[in-house]
Amino acid sequence: MNFSISREQLINSLNDVMKAISNKVTIPILTGIKLELTERGLLLTGSDSDITIQRFIPTEHNGTVYIESEKEGSIVIPARYLNEIVKKMPKDVVTITASEQHQIEIVSGAAQFDLIGFDANDYPILPNLENEQPFSMMANVLKSIVKETVFAVSQQETRPTLTGVHFEMKEDELYAVATDSHRLARRITTLEKLPEQPFNAVIPGRSLQELSKILEDDEEIDIIIADQQVLFKTENMSFYSRLLEGTYPETSRLIPTEYETTVQLNGKSFLQAIDRASLLARERRNNIVHFETMDDQTIKITSTSPEVGEVEELIAAEMITGAPVNLAFSATYMMEALKAIDDEMIAIQFTGPMRPFILHPVDSQAVLQLILPVRT
Amino acid sequence: MNFSISREQLINSLNDVMKAISNKVTIPILTGIKLELTERGLLLTGSDSDITIQRFIPTEHNGTVYIESEKEGSIVIPARYLNEIVKKMPKDVVTITASEQHQIEIVSGAAQFDLIGFDANDYPILPNLENEQPFSMMANVLKSIVKETVFAVSQQETRPTLTGVHFEMKEDELYAVATDSHRLARRITTLEKLPEQPFNAVIPGRSLQELSKILEDDEEIDIIIADQQVLFKTENMSFYSRLLEGTYPETSRLIPTEYETTVQLNGKSFLQAIDRASLLARERRNNIVHFETMDDQTIKITSTSPEVGEVEELIAAEMITGAPVNLAFSATYMMEALKAIDDEMIAIQFTGPMRPFILHPVDSQAVLQLILPVRT
Secondary structure: OEEEEEHHHHHHHHHHHHHHOOOOOOOHHHHEEEEEEOOOEEEEEEEOOOEEEEEEEEOEEOOEEOEEEEEOEEEEEEHHHHHHHHHHOOOOEEEEEEOOOOEEEEEEOOEEEEEEOEOHHHOOOOOOOOOOOOEEEEHHHHHHHHHHHHHHOOOOOOOHHHHEEEEEEEOOEEEEEEEOOOEEEEEEEEOOOOOOOOOEEEEEHHHHHHHHHHOOOOOEEEEEEOOOEEEEEOOOEEEEEEOOOOOOOOOHHHOOOOOOEEEEEEHHHHHHHHHHHOHHHOOOOOOEEEEEEOOOOEEEEEEEEOOOEEEEEEEEOOEEEEOOOEEEEEHHHHHHHHHOOOOOEEEEEEOOOOOOEEEEEOOOOOEEEEEOOEOO | OEEEEEHHHHHHHHHHHHHHOOOOOOOHHHHEEEEEEOOOEEEEEEEOOOEEEEEEEEOEEOOEEOEEEEEOEEEEEEHHHHHHHHHHOOOOEEEEEEOOOOEEEEEEOOEEEEEEOEOHHHOOOOOOOOOOOOEEEEHHHHHHHHHHHHHHOOOOOOOHHHHEEEEEEEOOEEEEEEEOOOEEEEEEEEOOOOOOOOOEEEEEHHHHHHHHHHOOOOOEEEEEEOOOEEEEEOOOEEEEEEOOOOOOOOOHHHOOOOOOEEEEEEHHHHHHHHHHHOHHHOOOOOOEEEEEEOOOOEEEEEEEEOOOEEEEEEEEOOEEEEOOOEEEEEHHHHHHHHHOOOOOEEEEEEOOOOOOEEEEEOOOOOEEEEEOOEOO
8 A cells, every 4th residue: 555645634534533542442453543545535444343433535525636546455553653643744745655564654754654554454344334224414413412412321331221322213203312310311303304214222422422523513414223333424424333232211201291380591590500509519429409499580599518618599580480399409410401401591390399300491392301309 | 807809800819829729738728718808908828838829909900999898807718619609600799708707708699608717817927028138030031941941850859959940140140950860951041130149049840830820921020039938029929939958969060061063953843853753652751762963964863662663754954063973862851952942943062972962042052951862
């Protein structure tokens, strides 16, 4: 293999592919990035076996030549060194040569690196999902679904299924749900382009977070869900993730359908007040704040940390209807739920001091956040 | 004590004073910041017993009122909470009240915090250096002295004196020297305003780093050096540091006075080449690069890391005179020395393969960096 490539293009693509590289992998070849050079361009692949990210750099695009190819071929190059070397090279063009014995030479200007690579034939083979029928959505929609749900996945491996976000088609609506059994996040999205078959899959939270970092807002993304893998695909990027096994719990019955109290307030002001109230209790794992309705327009937030002191704040609500509320919850859960709702005015609906309560935009339940109160 | 204060002024001042607060202090009261309110304004003090930082906020400045004072007094408030609370308060004004029993109330808008403070009378008393005769320099000069020397102090406590920068007056010149016994950094500054008496003091490296972060470039700074303390003072800030005890080694004889080879080159290009050459060897503690003169205008830099590979780069020098050079040195030391010299063209002067070599701007030795080669 022997080619010269635009250093800027290579840096950008490596930046994405590197997100799949982990220091923890036990398979040595996965510490490397696979380069496959064909007439069409250069395909870069990085993987930690859970996630695989591919980026394609075309030989030319809109008349700009990115790659001067001398000899096609493939090689696996130690990822961390490749990435740092390319970033620090002195010229705008980098020339990479790999011998049959996997000796690699990387040259730019007067700087030359000689590295030892791996045989590309030993690199794990990806599942072939290219022929499956995809459905598609805009990347910014997918990113908002992830943002509104993924923070609520469980961080504990005791119930592995809960470390993922559950995606399920119900008629023309895509339900995305995450829960760690103390709180739940749900987003319902009406799809314009429906998949051919209904599906039901649990995608690891970490995969969705890494995917979100790579996606541009304004590109269309094809999604292919197979038995054990999901593929997200844009023009020059492919993102594979394994799916989580096991049946996701039935969550719809957890969400109350009748409420005793509804509070409407400004989400951002409320978030800032909760943030302040949690200041004194930061060290405790789930710092607790108390929430109490005072009249039909005032809420009192309090928090006490015995060694440090206490904090109290009165908040003006837009409207409070129904029975008085007096309960306590995790400030962390509340802040994460509030950050997942972009709307200015939000509604909080309560059913009783020890029953879960929900948050959502005033005029929609497309985004719904549920939190279990805590006993104090 | 009872006063209202501009939140922005308080945030800015706390930002500086917090730099003296350490999580490692064993004296409980030093986890707090002392507030002293007088007619003139509010004095904030933070300390970890090595460093003490004071900021003064005047009651008014240029017609703008910063403080509305109801009752003078003093109190010590837990630093971390005070800082976070003030940052997150909802309004532009914060009101602080402290009772005789050290109960503290911090209010802004509808948010109220109640904290437990410490008696300000129990706070350590600072040495009184205000009456000593200061000498002064511009803060940007002091910052450049620190930048050009402090990185070379020893990180090991086995010879405590070497963890500081040695400041010494010789006639009208201030010598600042740091060494960890493998390399040395020296900066000579001609002072316009001389101290009344010659002095000789070793200031802890960490103190100088924290001081540099606080200083504005364009302010004049008064410096008072006493037996065990140094005070740096600007209009509204006082920075105290303890001095290191013990005699600083005589370093001038370490610097060769005759040289066999002189190389002149572009410092920035050379730094980038060393940075590249050290890429493969990053994991080794002192990564080593080889330096070899090829002819009277070319240098070859090489580095080899047995498991990873090797790197080679030819560098064009402006001029090479004298005997050929072939030696090895720590890439880290070389990069830090090069970063401490701002000038475009630098000179490197060698005396022999195992003798220390020096770097300095081509037409000056006001900044001089010395490095010991390593045996390979």
